[in-house]
Amino acid sequence: MNFLSLFVLIPLLMLFGLWLAKEQKGIRTVMVVGSSALLALAIALTLKFISDRSGGATAEMLYTASFVWFEPLHISYSVGVDGISVAMLLLSGVIVFTGTFVSWDMCKEYFLWFTLLSMGVFGFFISVDMFMMFMFYEIALIPMYLLIGVWGSGHKEYSAMKLTLMLMGASAFLMLGIFGIFYGAGGQTMNVVDIANHTGGAHIIDFSKQCIWFPFTFIGFGVLGAMFPFHTWSPDGHASAPTAVSMLHAGVLMKLGGYGCFRIAIYLLPEAANELSWIFLILTATGVVYGALSACVQTDLKYLNAYSSVSHCGMVLFAILMLTTTASTGAILQMLSHGLMTALFFAIIGMIYHRAHTRDIRQLNGLMRIVPFLSVGFAIAGLANLGLPGLSGFVAEMTIFVGSFENADTFHRILTIMATTSIVVAAVYILRMIGKILYGVNQNPEHAKIHDAHWEERFAVICLICCIAGIGMAPGWLSELISHSVAPVIDNVKTVGHLISQSNPFM
């Protein structure tokens, strides 16, 4: 058994432990021990990966292992990681760990579904078999229904149903895309690396077939990555979800979309990616601007952050489609950075809501004097969101825009400039909100009585702030880790890009 499988095994043991646990104390112990183990494992994996890479391990995927699962259908249980998945696993580890502390008072069933969701997320990032990826993707989706529907707030039933159905609808597209890729490549292997490198019985997928299946695959994952115009599940879902679920959802689950687009759509269908990326570039660029503008007019804190997420996640897909190494590295950095800062944002919004019983920007005022700790955290999250240098957002967005501008043609440049405007808009909505709710004069006597964060909440917030600042101050090691793994994919796309005719009217 490969040690990567521990990422699935530990949540399984946690589920078992939760099932046996009797009181709140037992549940908390299981969750804290389990999520700490996962975080420790993720950190250990990162360190080992970096040292092995610098030690000369050049294989595309490290620590691979494969067991035949469904022999007649060529489905196997295959795991392996490259720099991108290592970064994502680290992110998931941090979010699950802090999410546990944020949902300190929840009951047993909540944690059961929460753990199942984490299992899906971790499993997705370690798998290199398309069937496995798809399975874990769906495992991560379905707990959302109950988590939002039972423990959420507001229009929770509507939001939960909408979210589940839209994402399952996307997975219908995705499943067809997977079949298309599998049979298009000869129907001999489901292994992503084999299909990409035409080994293990896989051959090159016909160009015409690629062009059919690329949109299916890209939309399938893109919906989860909040691609415009399929993003509508995301604001409702985030606004209704309980705090830790919003964190996990915006922080990790939406990253499954970006990761999948990169790992399956772009990696396995490179020719179609060259040919059709312009359609999706227009959509994602629209999404980036649209999300930012929508955020300006929101009055609910969670909706504001959700629309800002649409904008930022749109930027991830936008950068991936730019098909340059720098932009794609930026995309992965943006996934990390967005995951951390949105998680922080949602955590603090949840804590404020829990105390003040409102998330309406118009009713919150002068929190800085009342709850200084939460307010400072809130301000930091906001600043990271608008891309202040020294915090993670800046690093990611800089890399994305520099990378996008490497494309010399007018079409890509115009879109890049369009997307850049979202940074300005972000400053508008973030600064206005911070000014309003932190520095105004408090008018509600009820709000004067609320107390600051508890120890477990402080702990979670500080952890997240450290990570955000850490990436912001020292991004070098991460971007090196990522770009090393991004490069082969993009090189692959570029080589085939020169071979096919440029029938695109915009290029």
Place this chain on the structure above:
Amino acid sequence: MDYSQFLNMHDEISLIAVIVILFLADLFLCGEHKSEMASKAMSLLPSGLLLLQTAYIASALICPCGNGIVDAFGGMYHNTPMMTLVKVVLNIGTIIVFLMANNWLKRPENQVKEGEFYLLTLSTLLGMYYMMSSGHFLMFFIGLELASIPMTALIAYTKNNQESAEAAAKYILTALFSSGLLLYGISLIYGTCGTMYFNELACKFDTNNTLQLVALVLFISGIGFKISLVPFHLWTADTYQGAPTTVTGYLSVISKGAAAFVLFTILFKVFQPMIEQWDIIMLWIIIFSITIANIFAVRQNNIKRFMAFSAISQAGYLVLGVMGGTAQGMTSLVYYLFVYMVANLGVFLIINVTEQNSGKINISDYNGFYQTNPKLSFIMTLCLFSLAGIPPFAGFFSKFFIFMAAFNAGFPVLVFIALVNTVISLYYYLLIVKAMYIMKSNEPIALFKSDSYSKIAIVICTLGVVFGGIISCIYGYIDILSNLSYGM
């Protein structure tokens, strides 16, 4: 005539033996004044004997002699290991149904006719056995009738209940009508080909012969009625609602599964030259079955009626395996049947115990069910998730594989329509989950303890739902057998 040929029909002969033993036992054990012992024996005997019989026919699968193909009576009877496997699967389902029925049969109004339930059920099962193992259209027709007529008696089992009687009347009328169609189709085949043996027919078909095309259409209609595919589904909702819940469970899984399997084998074996024609017919039937049933299911409130529409759409997914007539399709069809059986019977088990204990059968009655009966509602959720195709439950695997088979056979558009429909089906399955977990109720169904027979059955179904997919050797084994029988 060589009477020893009868002995070649291991599966059927052993089932007949079970029926005879049960008949005698019923004669001696059941009466007006039943002792405690006799009552207990009558509950254990049918399931126990059927289990033994299952083990007996399964033993032939584990160590097959030769290629495992058995012929008798000059090809009238034809059995392959694959058929035996399907029989084993149906037997397991029937055992679960017996366990489910036990408590209900012990009610005072049913006690006098307890034995009949088992005998009638096993007779339909025998009919399905012959239907599957037939090598001749006459044999097939007799099997089909043997499977239908006792079924009517089962549906009318609670004859004093008006709904039950109505359901039975609807069933028998439509069953006879579809049998008529089927017979007419068979007579056209005989008229144009001069034979009714399956292995002689295949080479006698001519795609330009209109009479034979009509025969194909009539055959599909007749069997479509048994599987309750749209547009032959009109009896389903009323019959499912009116029949006793255990019989509904049996009807929705066992009789449907056997018919779907027979549809595949006959299309594959007999109508092979007309593959292009029947692919088109089946394509539209599947699209309509899945879509129409899904749309109707959304608006139901009676849970049995709801399950009827769910079963129609599931039948549509099941016969996706028929498309293209490939060995892969066969494998995924049988695998789908197995997974669908455990999940659907799991749902019916819970509907049944709830109905027995509280008398409630509406979806809105399930509001707040999780608060009062957390374990049952959790298992119900697992089974519904499996029906909807959510991993890691078995239903996900079976759906994935059957879609894969249809895609490989060259029907990507059909697969896409079916996939979009899974989203609709997820919606209505989630409505029940929502009722149980999210909705509040002023008078939820009170906590009750289910009887031990139902508990055993629930455990079997839960194990099947949870492990039926992850354990890959089940699919692998079916695949070996199906390649043996249907490989090119």
